[in-house]
Amino acid sequence: MINISPIGYAYNERVEVTDDYWGSIITTIRLTPPLNADSLQEIEAFSHLEIIYYFHLVQKDKIILGARHPRNNISYPLVGIFAQRAKNRPNKLGSTIVKLVKIEGSQLFVQGLDCINKTPIIDIKPVMNEFLPKGKVTQPKWSQDIMKKYWN
Numbered sequence: 590m591i592n593i594s595p596i597g598y599a600y601n602e603r604v605e606v607t608d609d610y611w612g613s614i615i616t617t618i619r620l621t622p623p624l625n626a627d628s629l630q631e632i633e634a635f636s637h638l639e640i641i642y643y644f645h646l647v648q649k650d651k652i653i654l655g656a657r658h659p660r661n662n663i664s665y666p667l668v669g670i671f672a673q674r675a676k677n678r679p680n681k682l683g684s685t686i687v688k689l690v691k692i693e694g695s696q697l698f699v700q701g702l703d704c705i706n707k708t709p710i711i712d713i714k715p716v717m718n719e720f721l722p723k724g725k726v727t728q729p730k731w732s733q734d735i736m737k738k739y740w741n
Contacts, residue, residue: 596712596713599707599708601702603704609738612701613741635715641714643683644681652679653670653677653679656669659675660735673732683704687701688701701740
C-alpha cells in the first residue's frame, strides 16, 4: 500500500476543468504544515519547477484503463491512456513544468500550472537541463492539434 499526502494546495481562478488557455494562469501553491519556507530554500535559483498534482475531482467510474479518443473526439485515433495526458488516469496524477514567478514565505507563485483551484499538490521538483530529453522530441499530429490553444 502506498500512502501519499498532499504537500500543499493550488489556488487560482480556475474552478472548472477546461482543456485550453492555461498559459497566463498564475497559481499560488501553499505548503501545508509541517512543511514551511525552509522546504523552499534556494528554489528561487531555478526558473522552472515540475509540479506533480492529484486530479481530485475525477470520479472513480470515469477512470480510463484502456484506450480512448483524445478529448473524446472521434476524429482522433484510439489512444491508450498512457499515450496521452488525460486527467482520467488510473492513479489520477498530473505533472506540469511551470515558470516560477516568485516566493513569499511558504507560498510559491507559478505560471502555467494546468490544475484547478484547491488541487492537492503531491510534489515539487526543480527543472534541470540534465533531466530534460536529449535529442529531438517526436509526437503524433493529433497531439499537436489538441495543444494549439492549451497554453494561450
